[in-house]
Amino acid sequence: MASSNGSPRDGQGRFAEVAVFVPVRPHWHQGKAESPSGEQPLAERLQxxxxxxxxxxxSRLVSGHVVRVPFGRRTVNGVVMRRSSTSPVATRLIxxxxxxxxxxxxxxxxxAGWMAAFYGAPLSSCLSLFVPPGLLGRNQDRxxxxxxxxxxxxxxxxxxxxxxxxxxxxxATRPVRLLETLDGLRQATGRTELSRTELQEVAGKGYGPALKALADQGLVGGVGGTVHFTLEPAVVVQARLALRGSGRWLLPLQALSGMGGSAWKSDLPGEFRSLEIWRRLQEYRLVFLDRRRRPRDPLAGAAYPRTRAVPLTGEQGAALQAVLAGGNGSNDASHRAWMLQGVTGSGKTEVYLQVLEACLDRGHQAIVLVPEIALTPQTVSRFAGRFPGRVSVMHSGLTPGQRFDVWTDVLDGKVDILVGARSALFAPMPQLGLIVVDEEHDDSYKQSAELWGGATVFYDARRVxxxxxxxxxVRLxxxxxxxxxxxxxxxxxxxxxxxRLPHRIHAAGRGVVRAELPPIELVDMRQELMAGNLSVFSRLLQDxxxxxxxxxxxxxxxxxxRGTRTFVMxxxxxxVMECTACTNVLTWHSDIERLQCHTCGREFPNPSxxxxxxxxxxxxFGSGTQRIAADLDKRxxxxxxxxxxxxxxGGQGGHTRIMESFQAHEADVxxxxxxxxxxxxxxKVTVVGAVAADVGVNLPDFRAAExxxxxxxxxxxxxxxxxxxGRVVIQTYNPDHYAIRAAVRHDYDAFCRAELEFRQQLRYPPYRRLARLIVWDRKQEQARRHAATMMTALEDARMSLDSGEAIELIGPAPPFHAQLQSWWRMQILVLAEDPVRLIERVPVGPAWRVDVDPVSTL
Structure with missing residues (x-):
């Protein structure tokens, strides 16, 4: 981008180029202007x-402002991308x-512009990832x-x-003053009765109505002659409060005192939330009343045990020094991105923590990504325990208000470490110096394209x-x-x-000691069947x-x-039943009672x-958790x-609830x-069993083995x-599969060498990029027609694209889940060095989803 925000001088122009937050289609033009051309990515130019x-x-408008603009007959929101001195069309005003x-x-x-080009996505969808929650509601007038x-x-x-x-x-009415006078006299002299003459001397003339009012309430006696007042002091206090009208304020004040002497008004019991009460008490200087921003802190009330840095092993120390030494004054991005490959339990988290400490010492902020919301509480506990008061969280499980406040606190520099799922990557950290991506292998870092509606930019947080x-x-x-x-x-x-961290370690006193990875035993379930064991649990796993x-x-x-009850073995x-044409695993479709190949579309009868x-x-094949739990209870x-x-x-906090329950040993399995x-x-876990390892291996997806x-x-x-x-038991009907064999040996490197060689031969990712075009329609036949039309358009575009590279088109065919949410789906796969260059040459209608670099083709 040529412009720079922060000053209206960017372009010194009278016009602004605005990306609007509506689903703009390629055939939409402004006025009579043709689709603009230029060096910007197509997804940006068209919006x-x-x-x-x-x-x-x-004098105020700069790049990055969110504005309201007229768009047709509507008013919509948009982001100012830049200012310009000219416009190709007559314009309307912001x-x-x-x-x-x-x-x-x-x-x-x-x-955002890079993401639009890289993923072939609408620019507005990319921009919306950076905008604070609630700023772009559907109701533009809200x-x-x-x-x-x-x-x-x-x-x-x-x-x-x-x-x-x-x-x-x-x-302070006459009855109040009289009662206070009598009570003061009693306390000073001990007297509990007065004659009329004495009463007039201390109370003054005209005390009669006040005395009668006290007598009517039983506070004094003997009004006709000698006046008696023998009530207990506590009763007198309550009477004085009642007569003054201030007694009704005692309970609210006691409630506030019971909450530690300070509280938000909305947290008080309902009967004490009237603002009028507290304004009167402020007048009497009994409370301080202040209207202020109330943070919606997702970590409010949480307590985390303090932890301190532990001595690092030589391998951990070398990794730490490599990260801290890299990126200093270098323009080479490879000096700023590291992959810490460490076996499970090798101390990767401690390396993260000490890199973070150095980052904070330099005045920088950091983002720590975890693949799932379920991991956030555990990660937050570790990081907040090391850096108390400097950590916050951001993920889809928060309320919109909580996300807005976290976003604001991050922008204001009040958060040093932000822990969250992939969306946390777009938080506005002004001093960002480090990004940590834990469990980097996890597919959850890729925005899913498996649901209709919602997102239209299917980004991968790792690539971004x-x-x-x-x-x-920044360091990554x-x-x-x-x-x-x-x-x-x-x-x-x-x-x-x-x-690399090739060794597992355990804490021992103030240091650590090297430990062994748990032995993995492989059980051939075919042998179990031949031995008469019909259970889902092998005899070894039962023992x-x-x-x-x-x-x-x-x-x-x-x-x-993944793939429950879908493949036949x-x-x-x-x-495992495979396609005779392309050797992919066949998928069973109960609606048509046939096996189908999700690559070439061929169908086969189920063999007897x-x-x-x-x-x-x-x-x-496929077993659910309910069935396994029931079998455990029987055995x-x-x-x-x-x-x-x-x-x-399901429900808010469900993952945390389950994890905390198991950590507290409230369950055995x-x-x-x-x-x-x-x-x-x-x-406390000493036994792990993989009940059916074949389910993942035999899916019709080239990434299934990985x-x-x-x-x-x-x-x-x-x-x-x-x-x-501990011990691990892997149950399988395919014990010779190279992925399972590598897992049993804890030899991931050997698997990677074999798998990368296989993919290189077929020119599969990572040796080429893959794009997945999915069409959704309520009618199955209509989805097929859309897919056939798109395939023709892609083939024509491939012919016209003089790129010199081999572009492979696969399909159209139904995906693994051919029907979702009552929608029928068809997909086309594009394998190319840059599939976006081909896709942007064809009309992609609103029924299509374009998933570039998908993590799965299922």
Whole structure:
């Protein structure tokens, strides 16, 4: 971008180029102007519209401002990308600013433009990632979200002074003054009765009505002759408060005192929230009343145990020094991006923490990305315990108000370390110096294209973070026991540097000692079947579970739910039904009762006998957590089982609740899906079982082997993370698969070498880029027609594209889940050095989703 925000001088022009937040289509033009051409990416050019700048904004408007503009018959929001001195069309004027200050900085505008070009996405969708929550509501006339304001109350006196001060407040009527006079006399002289003459001397003339009022309330007696007043002091105090009208304020003040002497008005009991009460008490100087911003802090009330840095091993120290030494005055991005490959339990987190400490000492801020919300509490606990008061969180599980306040605090420099899922990457940190990507291999860093509606830019936070390390610049430290093949390929290319932690360690006193990875035992479930064991648990796994339960230890059972009940396999020989044309695994579709290839679209009948061995023991594969939990209960009566999957973790805080329950040993066995493989540190777990390893290996996706190997190694790493040690059992019908063999040996490097060689032969990613075009329609036949039309357009565009590279088109065919949310889907795959160059040459209608660099083709 040529402009720079912060000063209206960018372009010194009377016009602004604005990216509007509406789904602009390529055939939309401004006035009679043709689609603009230039060096900007197509996705940007097609969404920039010229507007005139009104006189009152000429001196204030800069790049990065969010503005309201007329768009057709509507009023919409947009971001000023730059100012210009000319416009190719007659323009309408910008209406006003949404906020006085620019919302996006220049580097954010440039990064959004890069994302639009790299992912072939609408520019407005990329820009919206950087905009604070609530600023771009659907109702353009609605006031944008702002800080939450509330009244803050503080007691102005000590607790023991509340009643004496209230006795001076309220209305000082004649009955009040008379009662106070009588009570004062009693306290001074001890007398409890007075004659009429004496009463007139102390109370003055005209005391009769006041005396009668006290008598009517039973506060004095003997009005006709000698006046008696013998009430207990406490009763007199209550009477004085009641007569003054200040007694009604005692309970609110006591409630405030019970909350520590200060509180937000909205936190008080409902009967004490009237602002009028507190304004009157402020008049009597009993409270301080102040309207201020009330932070919606997602970590409010949380307490984290303090931790201190521990001595590093030589390997950890070398990794730390490499990161700290890199990036100093170098324009080479490879000096600012590292991949920390460390086996499970090797101390990667301690390296992160000490790199962060050095970053903060230099006056910088940091972003720590985790792949799932479920990991956020554990990560926050570690980081907040080391850096108290300097950590906050950002993820989709927060309320819009919480996200807005965190965004504001980050912008104001009140947050030094931001922990969160992929969206935290776009927080406006003015002094960003470090990005940490934990569990780098995890697919959750890629925005999913599997749901209709919502996002239209399917970005990968890992790739965006790498781009940020090049352009800002900031240090990027990624970590995993099983790095993605894409990142390892970048290591070979020299754009990322590799650091290794090859040994597991345990805490020992004030230091650490080296430990062994848990042994992994492979069980051939075909042999179990031949031995008459029809259970989902092998005999070895049953024995290991029984031993762990006897020792009051914990166990984890992992189920790969991806592809549940979709592929067909012979239980006798392990043969999986494959397409005869392209050797991809076939998927069973119950609606048509046929096997289908999701690459070429061919269909096959379900065989009654195995084509490899002739056996009839053929079944659909997949088991859910409910079934496993039920089988455990039958085999081990009384066992406490906890499920962790999308269903059981539903609702806010569900993941945290499950993890804390298991950490507190409220359950003996945790049965879960991919979530339990994501970096959890559970020292009481000594047994891990992978119930059906074949589910992940046999999916019709070229990344299936990579994903399966990563999952098995990661889930195995949950065992033996303390001095108790641990054992891992992997059950499979395909024990000779290279991904499973590599996982059993803890030899991820060997798997990577074999898999990268295989992909290089086929020119699959990372050796070429892949794009996935998915069309959605309520009618299956209509989806097929859309896909056929798109395929023709892509083939024509490929013919006209004089690039000299081989562009491969695959499809159209139904994806793995051909029907989702009552929508029918068809997909086309594009393999090319830059698939966006081809895709931007064809009309992509609103029914299509373009997923560039997908992590799955299922």
């Amino acid at each position: 920039l519209f010229h507007y005139g700048i009104p006189d009152d904004l000429q 209406l006003d600013l949404i906020q006085d200050k620019p919302v996006l900085g220049q580097h954010q505008l440039e990064l 006031k944008p979200m702002g800080p939450r304001m509330d009244w803050y109350l503080q007691l102005a006196v000590e607790d023991e002074d509340l009643v004496p001060r209230l006795l001076q407040a309220g209305r 973070a790498l781009q940020m390390s090049k352009s800002l610049p 430290l990624m970590g995993s026991a099983t790095p993605s093949l894409q990142t390892l390929h970048r290591v070979k290319q020299g754009t990322v540097r590799l650091l 290991q579970l029984a031993t762990a339960l006897e020792r009051h230890e914990q166990a984890i059972l992992f189920i790969n739910r 012979c239980r006798m020989c392990g043969h 006998v195995c084509p490899a061995c002739g056996d009839r023991r053929i079944r659909y 081990f009566p009384g066992v406490r089982v906890l499920r962790w999957d999308a269903d059981s973790a 945790l049965v879960g899906t991919q979530m339990i493989a994501k970096g959890l540190d559970l020292p 994903r399966a190997c990563q999952l098995l190694i990661q889930v195995a790493g949950r065992a033996g993370r303390s001095e108790r040690g």
